[in-house]
Amino acid sequence: MTATPALTFRLVSKVYDTFSRESRFALREVSFDIPPGLKVAIVGRSGSGKSTLLHLAAGIDVPTQGEVSIRGRNLAALSDRARTLVRRQEIGLVFQFFYLLPHLSVRENVCLPGFxxxxxxxxxxxxxxxxxxxxxxxxxxxxxxxxxxxxEMQRVAICRSLLRKPRLLLADEPTGNLDDANSGLVMNLMLKLASKEGNTLVYVTHSAELASLADEVWRLQSGVLNPS
Ligand SMILES: Nc1ncnc2c1ncn2[C@@H]1O[C@H](COP(=O)(O)OP(=O)(O)O)[C@@H](O)[C@H]1O
Ligand SMILES: [Mg+2]
Structure with a gap:
């Protein structure tokens, strides 16, 4: 028997209404299973749907059609409370702009999800x-x-994301605001920690070099997912 996937998308589409008559497909019928422990890099041009995919995976946003499941549980079928618990207990998030709290210490920022x-x-x-x-x-x-x-801030943000031992770590352009030397350092630390902690990792990057560090590289083109 194969393990329950860490993350599943089934024919997931996300459509945004626009001021013009046409609605905009941010994602088009995206389907995949990510087994536990796999590291996937998502690449694609700006506007191709990368952040939308991560937001849906994290339950921050909901699909227009299709199902998103975390360890076999369809997020849409859970109560708000249960969904919040899944997010807090099972998912770690890392963003391009860190979102650390400016008046707190390094340690307090790392401890925030615990509080x-x-x-x-x-x-x-x-x-x-x-x-x-x-x-x-x-x-x-x-x-x-x-x-x-x-x-250093991004290294703190990574610690914060891992504090409560999430199974799934989602990172949206974690090195997008860093120079090349720091990008390599941060990405390698994140991959090393994900391996050590047994996380499933999905990260978005613009760098072919940093993408190549993942087990698999998937490409989004205008909302359509193509494993490459
Ligand atoms: N809140 C929103 N309202 C309307 N359109 C959006 C919204 N968020 C994203 N989009 C559109 O959806 C598409 C995908 O966006 P996004 O997932 O942010 O792409 P990426 O992260 O790859 O740059 C883009 O065309 C973007 O303009
Ligand atoms: Mg984005």
Missing amino acids: IAGERASEFGERASELLEEVGLLDRAEDNIQELSGG
């Missing part, structure tokens, strides 16, 4: 330290986040 989930600091303090150690920033834990460079 939001209503856990006590004693339950995730050690985990935060371990993750910061992994990305080489434990000695910066008490610094204000604003003192860090862009590459």
Whole structure:
């Protein structure tokens, strides 16, 4: 028996209404299964639907048609509360612009998902330290986040995304705001951590070189998915 896929899309379409008469297909009948632990890079031009795909996978947005399932559970069939729990407990998100909180320390930013989930600091303090150690920033834990460079901020954001041990890690152009040297460093750290933690990883990138580090590279063209 094969394992339940970490993430499934079944004929998923997303249509946005526009001011002109035509509606815009951001995704067109996209179907795939991603087995647990696989690392997939999504590439494609700007506007090809990459962010839409990740938002639907994360349950941040809902498809116009089709089904998105996390470990076999159709997100649309869950209650709002159950869907929120899946998102908090099973999915880690990393974005291009980090979205760290400016007035908090490095450690507090990493711990934020734990506080939001209503856990006590004693339950995730050690985990935060371990993750910061992994990305080489434990000695910066008490610094204000604003003192860090862009590459360092993204390493903190990766720690934050992994704090609660999500099975699925989704990253939308995680190196889009970094120079080449930092991009390589951050991407390699993310892949290393995903392997170590056993995450399934889906990341969007514009770099053919960084995409080639994944197990598979999939290309979106005008909302249509083509495994390459
Ligand atoms: N909220 C929205 N409202 C209307 N159109 C949108 C919205 N979000 C995205 N789109 C459109 O959907 C298409 C795919 O967008 P997106 O998924 O952001 O692409 P990518 O991340 O590959 O650049 C684009 O044509 C974009 O303009
Ligand atoms: Mg995008």
